[in-house]
Amino acid sequence: MSRTVDTTQMMRMLTVGRTSYVFADREDWDYFQQIHKPGDAVVRYDLPGMPPGLRRHIVCSKDVPRETMHRLDLAITATGGVVNAGHSRPAH
Numbered sequence: 001m002s003r004t005v006d007t008t009q010m011m012r013m014l015t016v017g018r019t020s021y022v023f024a025d026r027e028d029w030d031y032f033q034q035i036h037k038p039g040d041a042v043v044r045y046d047l048p049g050m051p052p053g054l055r056r057h058i059v060c061s062k063d064v065p066r067e068t069m070h071r072l073d074l075a076i077t078a079t080g081g082v083v084n085a086g087h088s089r090p091a092h
Helices: 007-015 026-036 066-078
Strands: none
Touching: 007 026
């Protein structure tokens, strides 16, 4: 299957029967379910041996103010920081 749309669009296509399956990160799927409420139209099947979700990164340009960076750091810390399995350690 050739992919020309993002994961959210692929999951929308799945819920309306335009595709039969989608490989998606668990976190993306959980978010999609919360927002779009697909109901019983689709089910998640966890493949045995698959690792936890993808690592996520917030990438900022150098023009982002220090205060904004500090607020981002606080938000990350509030959600479990680097001890949360979904978070990676910041580069220094």
